[in-house]
Amino acid sequence: LQQQQQQQQYYFCCNAFVVPSRNNNNNNHNKHHRSIVVLDAEPTIKRNEENRLRQVIQDKNTVIEKEEDYGVADVLDEETTTSFDDEKNKDPTTNNNKATSEKAMKRLLKERPYPLFLAEKVAQVLDGMVESVAGQSNSNNNNNNKVDEYTAVARNKDATSSTSTKERIVVLGTGWGAAAFLSDIDASKYDVTVVSPRNYFLFTPMLAGSSVGTVEFRSITEPVRQINSEVEYIEATASSIDPIQKTVECESVVCEGNSCEIQDFVVEYDKLLVAVGAQTNTFGIPGVREHCCFLKSVQDARQIRTAIVHCFERANLPRLSDEERTSILTFCVIGAGPTGVEFASELRDFVEQDGQKYYPALLKHVRIKVIEASSKILAPFDQYLQEEAIRQLNKKTTFFVSDPDRTPERYQLTELLLESGVSEVKENVICLQDGTNIPYGLAVWAAGIGPLPITLDLLEALKTLPKNDGNDNDDAKTQASFNTRGRLAIDPWLRVVGAEGSIFALGDCACFPDSPLPATAQVASQQGEFLAKLLSRQYDVSAQNGPLCPDGFASPPKRQKKAPDALDESLSLEEKVSSIATGTDEYAAPFQFLNLGILAYTGGGSALAQLQVTPSDKTRVKGTGKVGFGLWRSVYLSKQVSWRNRVLVFVDWAKTQAFGRDITQL
Numbered sequence: 001l002q003q004q005q006q007q008q009q010y011y012f013c014c015n016a017f018v019v020p021s022r023n024n025n026n027n028n029h030n031k032h033h034r035s036i037v038v039l040d041a042e043p044t045i046k047r048n049e050e051n052r053l054r055q056v057i058q059d060k061n062t063v064i065e066k067e068e069d070y071g072v073a074d075v076l077d078e079e080t081t082t083s084f085d086d087e088k089n090k091d092p093t094t095n096n097n098k099a100t101s102e103k104a105m106k107r108l109l110k111e112r113p114y115p116l117f118l119a120e121k122v123a124q125v126l127d128g129m130v131e132s133v134a135g136q137s138n139s140n141n142n143n144n145n146k147v148d149e150y151t152a153v154a155r156n157k158d159a160t161s162s163t164s165t166k167e168r169i170v171v172l173g174t175g176w177g178a179a180a181f182l183s184d185i186d187a188s189k190y191d192v193t194v195v196s197p198r199n200y201f202l203f204t205p206m207l208a209g210s211s212v213g214t215v216e217f218r219s220i221t222e223p224v225r226q227i228n229s230e231v232e233y234i235e236a237t238a239s240s241i242d243p244i245q246k247t248v249e250c251e252s253v254v255c256e257g258n259s260c261e262i263q264d265f266v267v268e269y270d271k272l273l274v275a276v277g278a279q280t281n282t283f284g285i286p287g288v289r290e291h292c293c294f295l296k297s298v299q300d301a302r303q304i305r306t307a308i309v310h311c312f313e314r315a316n317l318p319r320l321s322d323e324e325r326t327s328i329l330t331f332c333v334i335g336a337g338p339t340g341v342e343f344a345s346e347l348r349d350f351v352e353q354d355g356q357k358y359y360p361a362l363l364k365h366v367r368i369k370v371i372e373a374s375s376k377i378l379a380p381f382d383q384y385l386q387e388e389a390i391r392q393l394n395k396k397t398t399f400f401v402s403d404p405d406r407t408p409e410r411y412q413l414t415e416l417l418l419e420s421g422v423s424e425v426k427e428n429v430i431c432l433q434d435g436t437n438i439p440y441g442l443a444v445w446a447a448g449i450g451p452l453p454i455t456l457d458l459l460e461a462l463k464t465l466p467k468n469d470g471n472d473n474d475d476a477k478t479q480a481s482f483n484t485r486g487r488l489a490i491d492p493w494l495r496v497v498g499a500e501g502s503i504f505a506l507g508d509c510a511c512f513p514d515s516p517l518p519a520t521a522q523v524a525s526q527q528g529e530f531l532a533k534l535l536s537r538q539y540d541v542s543a544q545n546g547p548l549c550p551d552g553f554a555s556p557p558k559r560q561k562k563a564p565d566a567l568d569e570s571l572s573l574e575e576k577v578s579s580i581a582t583g584t585d586e587y588a589a590p591f592q593f594l595n596l597g598i599l600a601y602t603g604g605g606s607a608l609a610q611l612q613v614t615p616s617d618k619t620r621v622k623g624t625g626k627v628g629f630g631l632w633r634s635v636y637l638s639k640q641v642s643w644r645n646r647v648l649v650f651v652d653w654a655k656t657q658a659f660g661r662d663i664t665q666l
Contacts, residue, residue, distance in 0.1 A: 176528065240457055274505040329365045341389060345601050368414045373447070374418070385622060393414045489510075526594065540560050602628075
């Protein structure tokens, strides 16, 4: 250090970059000297401290013990359901009314006929169009007073917030279910507050494409405030829920100057919507959380995108053997569901389309291995489509190269390993249950989902919640009645069982105990839309009034009458259609899922499309190859939440087609 100081070389320990030395001495000792130019370290220190604290909060609210106990299966364990027993009714005068009520409730809960259900969906679209036109008309009429109104609201916000008579709805999460709920909720009737560590909605089906640069991250995100400008957003992580006090404890990172700290605060609610989703489940396999990348968030996709380029650049270093380069350029994808298959396909496209341009000498070392513990891939798809996906993955890669010695024209780029369970993941090796060791450079874990700690804590709190004195029916079900494997049991109206109608749940963190639905974005989105309309129409969702349903759930939401003759006039077209099937317009129709089908990209401009025309499996419309690819892109483009996203995604696709993917590391 003294010698370097004498040569006027300045070295500092933080936030600096290296430039060539101006020393003209040509001896071997001095010709490699470099000067260090120091930048302002304060922004970096602040940013690093903020990121560290955010990571502390994330780890605290994601890591759970015994993850293997909470794997989500296609079919839950069978549980005996409780039904009404007329012999328990000692008062014979109430038996007839009880039987009549039971019959009506059974019809209400019965699955609505498919033609009527489709007509109900059409009516829902028409209602939305009418509301949109009416809202636009009111907006135009009040356009001149809008600025003054917003100014008045801003000035009086603090003064009126504590005295507001509107019920407060707190929404936890900004995923598919929460975004659909926020899009349709009538914020003029409720005080809606969103609590989430991220202030945007993420179009998760396109995360695989963003992880290799096919689309950019900001193209598939939409700010929460853009979805509904009338809701309040709080950037924080919900850490616990108190169903008795009706409060949510939150944690947030607050920075002042260069110092950052974690602040705790409490948010009160009248109604709570739990839409926190789920996290990736490692099933307790050693090393997965330490050495594998996940694909659930923008941060995960950014990390994978950086790691892919790092693998290629590291393999390009001199003095490496061919075996070492092959190990570094081996990409392992654990899990052959839609996420795993789509990521492997997108990665294959990157190697085939852009690898020849950037890394022609390294292509012969690239290997993509898809590891699946079961005997099939893409379990939700039809067997014919599964076989087509296997053919696409096993298809040999064709490279158009001028030097065949450096890169073979055709070789097996993707390898599918079925019935290969992972026993351990080490820093550079994946150990399979059959004793095989696979060296790798990057491992992506896409093998299932599990609950978050806040969901498990709420489950335990509800199990110990004292029974409501106003409801003395022994048939009433509680969370302890079900084995939902870490998810909240909900009734047909998305109310959390045992929460007395004050807590709702949807998406991956909730399930119907007797008929679980797949953990997909399609389900969560429809549930969010259903719940928003249910609350906007101001049904009485309290679980304390009226008879219990025949299967032990609480009373269905009842329509509030302002006047005896005003009920039919206020019914929407959707409600009128649903009342034909349910036989009543007094109670809200329960949630019913409309399966529209599933899609999966398989690489090389081909995709699988399985469209559900009717509930019968025989009427499925299947598309593969270019036809499936056209359906896949058109559906994903139309499902973007705004025209801004549609334009950005379309432009990204066009840029990738014309100029390739960007590998710049910023």
